[in-house]
Amino acid sequence: MATQIYSLSFTSGVGGLVNIRRSKPSRRNLTPFICATKSNPTIHGRKLRAAVIGGGPAGSSAAEALARGGVETFLFERSPNSAKPCGGAIPLCMLDEFSIPQHLIDRKVTQMRIISPSNLSVDFGKTLKPGEFISMLRREVLDSFLRSRAESHGATVIKSLVTNLDLPSSPSDPYTVHYLNGGDRRSLSVDVVVGADGANSRVAKSIKAGNYACAIAFQERIKLPDDKMEYYQNLAEMYVGSDVSPDFYGWVFPKCDHVAVGTGTMSSKADIKKFQLGMRRRVMSKIEGGKVIKVEAHPIPEHPRPIRVRGRVALVGDAAGYVTKCSGEGIYFAAKSGRMCGEGIVRASEGGSRMIGEEDLKREYLKEWDGMYFTTFKFLDLLQKVFYGSNVAREALVELCGDEYVQRLTFQSYLYKKLSQGNPWEDSKMAFNTIGSLVRSKIIGMDMNTISNVIHHL
Secondary structure: OOOOOOOOOOOOOOOOOOOOOOOOOOHHHHOOOOOOOOOOOEOOOOOOEEEEEOOOHHHHHHHHHHHHOOOEEEEEOOOOOOOOOOOOEEOHHHHHHOOOOHHHOOEEEOEEEEEOOOOOEEEOOOOOOOOOOEEEOOHHHHHHHHHHHHHHOOOEEEOOEEEEEEOOOOOOOOEEEEEEEOOEEEEEEEOEEEEOOOOOOHHHHHOOOOOOOEEEEEEEEEEOOHHHHHHOOOEEEEEOOOOOOOOOOEEEEEOOOOEEEEEEEOOOHHHHHHHHHHHHHHHHHHHOOOEEEEEEEEEEEOOOOOOOEEOOEEEOHHHHOOOOOOOOOOHHHHHHHHHHHHHHHHHHOOOOOEOOOHHHHHHHHHHHHHHHHHHHHHHHHHHHHHHOOOHHHHHHHHHHHOOHHHHHHHHHHHHHOOOOOOOHHHHHHHHHHHHHHHHHOOOOOOOHHHHHHHHHOO
16 A cells, blocks of 8 residues: 655755655556557557647657657747746756756856845755755756757757637537748648747637636846856845735746846736745845846736636646745746547557547546646645745745755755655644744734644644
């Protein structure tokens, strides 16, 4: 019998504030190959044809899995040279799992710091083992690499803007992807569509996947003088406080020759520039003399969409809403969802030889994804409500981050996306410390059901 393991773990925001996983036997291990339903017809004279809309980590990973599995794959990306505003931190396990070359990494950060509204600073990284680090990458570099790899495995990359998607009139008819190539309007008929086109997904709109709340991320890339850059050589910082965000956090992440300084919010998007100014004030002495080389802003989904599969269309990454609360971590989950979706289509179609349907996508992709990560996303939502609602709650959060046991669980969870068996005594102490921090911070006006749900998971 599988032991169900829960753990609350905090990090300094460099990619995952909390990860909570329920350990159980992998369905993939129990059933290594699941065929398409017998009612799915065999495709004669060709392979299953798939269009992947969006060439970020989600789309590129889906396209690679599809092409490697024998599916005829077309990957659409409208702006290959641009990148989403993003801290660019990825967990250590992603380097191995997705074979990310070391030379793509700008910084291997081992020093992390979280700063409270009152400027209480906690070093978060004391429990890292030798060889462990947070990888900092530029999204344009990572995205380009993943697209090129998908192309090397047989995916056809089309550098064009997809304008709309025509749905089939019957279950056997194709989907028609309309796109602009140069100034020409073109179209492509496909059997399956993977929507990886971000928070404002046109694919999601075309299948009426429902709306979701979005945050806004704002980031400035700042080139610093050599002495200032030396300070951030191996350091990432996270700032919490109502001056930098009413419901999120601000960050300073080091890159190859600059730092990324940014913040985000869901509740006060119109004031994002005001919060960015608050971030600048908090870090002014550390970035003084720096030159802004790029300004970026982008919507970030706050929860999964109501519908992520409809017909022969599946949503992945930001289009599906796979960004965790509290931390805003999305790169790993985007790539993971794309790969899982692509591999699911390959299994269901028996290597591209059979047509698939909605039930195949739900079984082979959606059910497996929710089984692995549903608890994570729901629990993070609860934590954000507890610890991001006021400055006193944020002070409690920073206080908890100073506990080395919390840090050890955090990095086990974040770096490897898995948890080892915790120490029952230490788990109990962590629960009592959490309650104590909340009491000392005088968090008394909150819905007690929310707090009870959080404590129940400790």
